[in-house]
Amino acid sequence: MSAPDDPKARDEARRGWLLSAPALVLLVVGASGPLLIMLVYSFLEPGQYGNVEWALSFKAWFNVVMTRDIFDGTLGFADAHLTIFWRSAKLALLTTLFAFLVGFPTAWFIATRSPGARTAFLFLITIPFWTNLLIRTFAINQIIRNEGFLNTFLLWTGIIDAPIVMLYTDFAVFVGMTYVYLPLMVLPLFAAIDRFDMRLLQAGYDLYASRWQLLRHVIVPVVKPGIIAGSILVFIPALGAYVTPRILGGGRNMMIGNFIELQFGQGRNWPLGAALSVVLLVVVTIALIVYTRFAAGSQDKSHG
Amino acid sequence: MSETAVEARETRKVYGQGAAAVTALGGVSLAIRKGEFFTLLGPSGCGKTTLLKLIAGFESPTAGQILLHGSDITFDPPNTRPVNTVFQSYALFPHLTVAENIGFGPKMQGRPKAEIAETVKRMLALVRMEQMADRKPGQLSGGQQQRVALARALAPAPKVLLLDEPLSALDLKLRKEMQIELKRLQVETGITFIFVTHDQEEALTMSDRIGVMQAGRLLQVGDPRAIYTRPANRFVASFIGESNFLHGTLRGNEMTLDAGPVLPVEKGDNAPAAGPVTAAIRPEQIRIAAGGGIPAKVRDTVYFGTDTHCVATLSDGTEITVRLQSPVSGDVGLHPGSDVHLRFEPGALIVLPEET
Ligand SMILES: Nc1ncnc2c1ncn2[C@@H]1O[C@H](COP(=O)(O)OP(=O)(O)O)[C@@H](O)[C@H]1O
Ligand SMILES: [Mg+2]
Numbered sequence: 001m002s003a004p005d006d007p008k009a010r011d012e013a014r015r016g017w018l019l020s021a022p023a024l025v026l027l028v029v030g031a032s033g034p035l036l037i038m039l040v041y042s043f044l045e046p047g048q049y050g051n052v053e054w055a056l057s058f059k060a061w062f063n064v065v066m067t068r069d070i071f072d073g074t075l076g077f078a079d080a081h082l083t084i085f086w087r088s089a090k091l092a093l094l095t096t097l098f099a100f101l102v103g104f105p106t107a108w109f110i111a112t113r114s115p116g117a118r119t120a121f122l123f124l125i126t127i128p129f130w131t132n133l134l135i136r137t138f139a140i141n142q143i144i145r146n147e148g149f150l151n152t153f154l155l156w157t158g159i160i161d162a163p164i165v166m167l168y169t170d171f172a173v174f175v176g177m178t179y180v181y182l183p184l185m186v187l188p189l190f191a192a193i194d195r196f197d198m199r200l201l202q203a204g205y206d207l208y209a210s211r212w213q214l215l216r217h218v219i220v221p222v223v224k225p226g227i228i229a230g231s232i233l234v235f236i237p238a239l240g241a242y243v244t245p246r247i248l249g250g251g252r253n254m255m256i257g258n259f260i261e262l263q264f265g266q267g268r269n270w271p272l273g274a275a276l277s278v279v280l281l282v283v284v285t286i287a288l289i290v291y292t293r294f295a296a297g298s299q300d301k302s303h304g
Numbered sequence: 305m306s307e308t309a310v311e312a313r314e315t316r317k318v319y320g321q322g323a324a325a326v327t328a329l330g331g332v333s334l335a336i337r338k339g340e341f342f343t344l345l346g347p348s349g350c351g352k353t354t355l356l357k358l359i360a361g362f363e364s365p366t367a368g369q370i371l372l373h374g375s376d377i378t379f380d381p382p383n384t385r386p387v388n389t390v391f392q393s394y395a396l397f398p399h400l401t402v403a404e405n406i407g408f409g410p411k412m413q414g415r416p417k418a419e420i421a422e423t424v425k426r427m428l429a430l431v432r433m434e435q436m437a438d439r440k441p442g443q444l445s446g447g448q449q450q451r452v453a454l455a456r457a458l459a460p461a462p463k464v465l466l467l468d469e470p471l472s473a474l475d476l477k478l479r480k481e482m483q484i485e486l487k488r489l490q491v492e493t494g495i496t497f498i499f500v501t502h503d504q505e506e507a508l509t510m511s512d513r514i515g516v517m518q519a520g521r522l523l524q525v526g527d528p529r530a531i532y533t534r535p536a537n538r539f540v541a542s543f544i545g546e547s548n549f550l551h552g553t554l555r556g557n558e559m560t561l562d563a564g565p566v567l568p569v570e571k572g573d574n575a576p577a578a579g580p581v582t583a584a585i586r587p588e589q590i591r592i593a594a595g596g597g598i599p600a601k602v603r604d605t606v607y608f609g610t611d612t613h614c615v616a617t618l619s620d621g622t623e624i625t626v627r628l629q630s631p632v633s634g635d636v637g638l639h640p641g642s643d644v645h646l647r648f649e650p651g652a653l654i655v656l657p658e659e660t
Binding site for chain 2: 200
């Protein structure tokens with residue numbers, strides 16, 4: 001480190017800032033611009049055919065929590081919004097958990113192969129990205145719908161005698177999201193496990209740890225950054241998912257993403273959509289802060 | 305009750321199969337005594353680590369047995385053997401503090417918390433790391449990590465401690481310090497140490513007994529003095545210290561050198577009774593004299609500070625290195641081409657067994 005009063009170092013530091021200025025401007029405008037627009041829109045009046053009218057209004061924010069009955073006009077708590085939020089959070093959490101349970105052994109398996117096999121497996125993991133998300137989701141639709149492959153097969157074997165209804169349920173959304181976001185869990189986990197020094201296992205095993213204890217006291221704490229990264233990468237897009245719940249959840253099993261889209265589309269209530277987006281952002285941010293704090297803290301405490 | 309801590313019986317280890325098979329150990333039998341500092345010495349790739357892995361339980365032998373305090377542990381998993389290892393890479397847990405690293409073994413053994421705390425404290429004091437108890441391994445120097453690795457392996461009070469080239473990553477000065485430290489720890493704890501090194505000086509200064517290995521075989525086992533003064537074969541004679549080799553014909557206790565002179569010899573273990581033989585002599589056992597002994601011609605002298613090495617040639621071309629103490633002036637006064645006579649005490653020239 002150079003002394004702060006060294007003029008040459010200061011010049012250099014300033015030049016460094018200048019050089020990265022275009023990227024910084026792009027980042028600031030690109031990241032906070034849309035957020036700012038959302039925030040502003042949430043305090044405006046909805047326009048008749050979509051868009052907004054430039055008049056200050058808190059109606060959208062009021063509508064996030066309260067709703068006026070369309071028949072008798074009485075005010076009531078907007079429990080539909082809460083239901084949608086809750087379903088989204090529940091599905092996103094379940095998806096994250098399940099992606100971890102499937103992704104961890106997968107990542108471990110890949111990381112412990114020979115270098116050649118490892119490249120091949122990683123390549124396989126990325127193959128789904130080649131196909132459009134919509135098409136992949138429709139493929140799942142084809143598999144699980146009442147006349148789909150799965151039900152046809154089960155009926156043919158005689159295990160069931162009426163199709164199991166899977167499509168347009170929360171279960172369908174959960175399966176679809178787990179499938180779609182699994183690679184996002186596997187890749188950071190792989191990166192962390194790849195860096196994991198396998199000799200630590202030998203050391204732990206030598207020091208009387210059972211296999212289960214090795215997992216709990218050595219592997220999980222050491223690869224924790226990968227677990228955190230993977231969980232965040234899955235949880236955030238899952239919470240705001242749009243395509244998967246739309247195609248596999250149908251109209252009834254909406255998630256927050258679909259509900260927001262509804263406001264900008266048929267609902268013609270852009271301010272409410274904007275307010276809901278801001279709420280989603282705040283919820284995600286709080287969840288992330290709590291999660292990372294908790295994850296980092298539990299490591300310090302559990303061995304104290 | 306036996307006095308043997310670890311015993312290997314005809315232990316073989318072959319890695320891989322078919323054409324790719326590597327015989328890392330070819331039938332090694334060895335008994336290590338309780339409470340001794342035993343060193344496995346040999347060049348890289350001779351099977352030292354493999355033997356340690358068999359004792360620790362990370363590998364199981366292709367044939368043969370491993371016994372610990374008299375009971376067969378050949379196929380016991382590592383976490384049930386009262387044997388701990390100090391790894392060459394230290395393998396400290398990066399997410400745990402020094403104290404937690406040391407407490408790991410006792411914790412996994414299910415010892416009560418108070419006992420663990422007491423053990424950790426005692427171990428920290430033993431390796432003089434009390435000040436570092438709350439640091440993470442990443443914040444320690446190589447020598448400090450080494451101490452933590454030692455303390456961690458000693459904390460569960462193993463019957464045998466295995467050390468796989470633990471000092472090879474340290475610089476020379478630290479290494480000398482740790483040699484003394486290790487020896488102290490072994491004496492204080494009374495635990496059987498099996499120490500692996502490819503450094504012959506390290507082996508000679510630290511060990512109660514040394515086992516010299518080469519290419520998966522145990523060539524000689526003995527205390528440092530015996531290994532040095534009576535090497536069992538040519539490999540041991542040249543791997544541990546330096547040796548000059550003389551060829552000639554043995555008759556009784558005299559050897560006629562190919563270069564001419566007849567010399568008294570000492571017969572090493574398994575030396576042949578008569579016939580063509582090779583004998584070894586250490587450079588420091590030879591004196592340069594005005595007459596008698598073996599006539600030779602000085603080829604070169606090399607100044608090493610405390611020592612000066614003089615390379616002389618016998619009449620048949622055999623090169624002999626003589627180690628002389630450097631005089632005050634630094635100049636031994638031997639010039640290339642000058643004629644000298646090489647003499648030594650009877651018993652310094654050892655007849656080696658025939659190479660097989
Ligand atoms: N896991 C393994 N697979 C195949 N060959 C091995 C393996 N481990 C060691 N070897 C071979 O066995 C021989 C002895 O190795 P090692 O015991 O590590 O020697 P040292 O510790 O004396 O250097 C070497 O030839 C080495 O290449
Ligand atoms: Mg080795």
